[in-house]
Amino acid sequence: MRVKRSRPILVRRAPGNRSQARVVLGHQVRHAALGRAGIRALKREGDGGTPLGRFPVRQVLYRADRGTRPRTQLPLRAIRDDDGWCDDPADRNYNRLVRLPSRRSAEGLKRADELYDLVLVLGYNDVPRVRGKGSAVFVHLARPGLTPTDGCIALDRHDLSMLLAQLRPDSTISVLP
DSSP, X not given: OOOOOOOOEEEEEETTEEEEEEXXXXXXXXXXXXXXXXXXXXXXXXXXXXXXXXXXXXXXXXXXXXXXXXXXXXXXXXXXXXXXXXXXXXXXXXXSEEXXXXXXXXXXXXXXXXXXXXXXXXXXXXXXXXXXXXXXXXEEEOOGGGOOBSSSEEEOHHHHHHHHHHOXXXXXXXXXX
């Protein structure tokens, strides 16, 4: 018996707007925000670009204090008060989940806003990690009006939940020009 492989989720830049995208979910197309610099083939730390390429989904992080446990086939972890993501290229934990406070620069995952209430961690620059190539590339919740991100992909809560329902352990997200 053949095992059915997941089709990649496609993310394409929206016509005429480098910081917005269209995401193909099943037979529907949804709107998403991209990094303020648009899609970048040569992503660098802090450039505001969303990396071009095909990325596996590593895990789902969520705020247990702000919603129910998401239904998913992917590895799932509740965000803790001291969770952060290292964005310092000089740190040995660059582009990894870390405990806060950190000696180096790290972004807190338990934010006051809702952006990280539901997060898909993408397998970008993680195997192998290249210092300065970019960190914390996620799919997360969007700000009102789908304003640009710092390099992530952002969807509204309904669309991110729909995406999560389609993902399997072998799923990938392809960011295309």
